[in-house]
Amino acid sequence: MFSVRHAIGAATVLATAGAAVFGVTAAAGGSPAASPHGARPVAAVKAADPAPLSGRDRVYTADQSSNTVTVIDPAAGRTLGTIRLGDQRLGATLSPQYLSNAGVHGLGYSPDRRRLGVVSVASNTVDIIDTATNKVLSHTDAGRAAHEGAFTADGGEFWVADRGRDTVTIVDADRGGVAGRVTVGAGPSKVLMSPDGELAYVNHISAPEITVVDVKSRKVTGRITGLADVFSSDAAISPDGKEIWAAHKRAGKVSVIDVAARKVKAVLDTGPDTNHPNFATNALGSFAYLTVGGLDQTLVYERTASGAPKLITRVRNHGHAPHGSWPSGDGTRMYVGLEKSDAVDVIDTTTNRVIDTISTGQEPQAVLYAPGAVPSADSAPGLGRQGLGERVRNVPTVLPDGSAGDAMRPGGKGRVLEATVRPVGGLDMVQLQARDLRPATTYQAYAVGASGRETPLVSFTTDEGGKAPQVLSFSAFTGKRIAIKPKGRASAQTLASLKRISTGHEHNAAGGRDADPASLVFCCC
Structure with missing residues (x-):
């Protein structure tokens, strides 16, 4: 099934x-x-x-x-x-x-x-x-x-x-x-x-x-x-x-x-x-x-x-x-x-x-x-269905210059910007992952509808290597794609927070809507 x-x-x-x-x-x-x-x-x-x-x-x-x-x-x-x-x-x-x-x-x-x-x-x-x-x-x-x-x-x-x-x-x-x-x-x-x-x-x-x-x-x-x-x-x-x-x-x-x-x-x-x-x-x-x-x-x-x-x-x-x-x-x-x-x-x-x-x-x-974990082949007691049959979507992304961010790049570099949407608890969890963006820069992500209308989704900040390992947002997502635009150089406080998490000295720090990877990384593993 x-x-x-x-x-x-x-x-x-x-x-x-x-x-x-x-x-x-x-x-x-x-x-x-x-x-x-x-x-x-x-x-x-x-x-x-x-x-x-x-x-x-x-x-x-x-x-x-x-x-x-x-x-x-x-x-x-x-x-x-x-x-x-x-x-x-x-x-x-x-x-x-x-x-x-x-x-x-x-x-x-x-x-x-x-x-x-x-x-x-x-x-x-x-x-x-x-x-x-x-x-x-x-x-x-x-x-x-x-x-x-x-x-x-x-x-x-x-x-x-x-x-x-x-x-x-x-x-x-x-x-x-x-x-x-x-x-x-x-x-x-x-x-x-x-x-x-x-x-x-x-x-x-x-x-x-x-x-x-x-x-x-x-x-x-x-x-x-x-x-x-x-x-x-x-x-x-x-x-x-x-x-x-x-x-x-x-x-x-x-x-x-x-x-x-x-x-x-x-x-x-x-x-x-x-x-x-x-x-x-x-x-x-x-x-x-x-x-x-x-x-x-x-x-x-x-x-x-x-x-x-x-x-x-x-x-x-x-x-x-x-x-x-x-x-x-x-x-x-x-x-x-x-x-x-x-x-x-x-x-x-x-x-x-x-x-x-x-x-x-x-x-x-x-x-x-x-191997041999259960006493018989038909043994499956006490199981439920939570998490099964839920649709997961990997949606298209658009970079600031208008190019696609989710295309696989040659040379083993991966994608620049990935976006995954899955339903959880009555809302959609939107997960972004970025590579090779502008270093130490804050970006605004938008949900883009079929008409082209942009709705602010979440802002995030890249580290000194231009990466954002995992950015999360929870909303009712109705967009067809996700676009990002730069907002400027990150603050010294945000960069310090990124440095702490990149060296393993901070885990799951608190954060608000304008969030950096240090506050939104769920498990970089």
């Missing part, structure tokens, strides 16, 4: 001529095929549960605007429903007595796939959910701007990074509540666990490093320095534990880290809004997948034992702003959330083509694939 099937066609843009042989079958005996580039692939690590897709598997997305978790049956390619954790954005969430979650964003699952850890970035909360019943087992107040986390190997604790502090909060996954905190340095963004569960790795939004923590003692034991940028939006550790890929969204780069040597082995130039990395091992070898939201692409790299990974192909997503990603248990599929299209793309990892697109709740962020 909520699945849109796509014909397999030319869905990929090959990065090199040699990539044409990427879809060959495995060699006899099931061993990985030779690399088409001559690079020696990293030894494939057999998944703990390599069973093919099953009706007992589940895909989950954390939906930031509908404040839901979407539940998908990957075998059927069907959305089963959503777990409601709060009201749709706006609505009662602005009330001083609002008690539910806001900004459902991060996800993690326990090693036995029986529980989800769900992080809400605006309410600073962690909910532990039973995957069999879809019921919330506990609700815990975590640290300021809690973002992404992971379960310990025994499933008893959920460690979550507190972006607005210098701590990782340890949540008691069995009983709820805070079991402890670890000081790791300014702006921790995500917690990764080593495959053996002995070490935790934490990236940051305020320092170009990875902090290493001994899980048993809860002590910092080292730091991996020299990352490509101070702001690391997301990171992932390979299944074999050999590499960490740290994404730098603002810089459009990825730092590839040799875990054993504790040093950066490569820096990749990937593109605007580089986001979640993840890994898939199949009959062809071991590969890293990387979402690039500003290009509407998922990049595929072949992992190599030494030197820089090899770019194999660029998968053209069937929607806007790919964000979170997660492989199926057998490594044959990669599920990619489309933040600005409220859907998930399903990529066949042997052909690297999008073979299905499945609807989700509003503004999906993190994505998880949990």
Whole structure:
């Protein structure tokens, strides 16, 4: 009902001529095929549960605007429903007595796939959910701007990074509540666990490093320095534990880290809004997948034992702003959330083509694939429909010189001005994102009707790089397009506020109608 099937066609843009042989079958005996580039692939690590897709598997997305978790049956390619954790954005969430979650964003699952850890970035909360019943087992107040986390190997604790502090909060996954905190340095963004569960790795939004923590003692034991940028939006550790890929969204780069040597082995130039990395091992070898939201692409790299990974192909997503990603248990599929299209793309990892697109709740962020998460294929208790079936629109934009702002520019630069409109709480949420405008300048955005009439929508200010990562406005939007006009140089106060948020020292500051990105960024990740 909520699945849109796509014909397999030319869905990929090959990065090199040699990539044409990427879809060959495995060699006899099931061993990985030779690399088409001559690079020696990293030894494939057999998944703990390599069973093919099953009706007992589940895909989950954390939906930031509908404040839901979407539940998908990957075998059927069907959305089963959503777990409601709060009201749709706006609505009662602005009330001083609002008690539910806001900004459902991060996800993690326990090693036995029986529980989800769900992080809400605006309410600073962690909910532990039973995957069999879809019921919330506990609700815990975590640290300021809690973002992404992971379960310990025994499933008893959920460690979550507190972006607005210098701590990782340890949540008691069995009983709820805070079991402890670890000081790791300014702006921790995500917690990764080593495959053996002995070490935790934490990236940051305020320092170009990875902090290493001994899980048993809860002590910092080292730091991996020299990352490509101070702001690391997301990171992932390979299944074999050999590499960490740290994404730098603002810089459009990825730092590839040799875990054993504790040093950066490569820096990749990937593109605007580089986001979640993840890994898939199949009959062809071991590969890293990387979402690039500003290009509407998922990049595929072949992992190599030494030197820089090899770019194999660029998968053209069937929607806007790919964000979170997660492989199926057998490594044959990669599920990619489309933040600005409220859907998930399903990529066949042997052909690297999008073979299905499945609807989700509003503004999906993190994505998880949990093999064997439920007791039976028809298990879907307690689900609702909040956030489903709501129309999301990516509307045309017009720049001050009259040119279109939403056209994809050559050279991997992305769009200048994107506009997404979705209904929430009886109004429309209008989300703008700008790149390469006039630096440190205040702009007025207008909703332009069919007659050409302009209605003021919201004003915003670009940073010194000409960017505005996320600008929000709530109204009854009846326009056909959105146009912007410059109002002049930003004030010193506004520029100071932008500088604080760009260095990770301010999060979600208050603001009025004339707002800068520091006051309107919901989660630049």
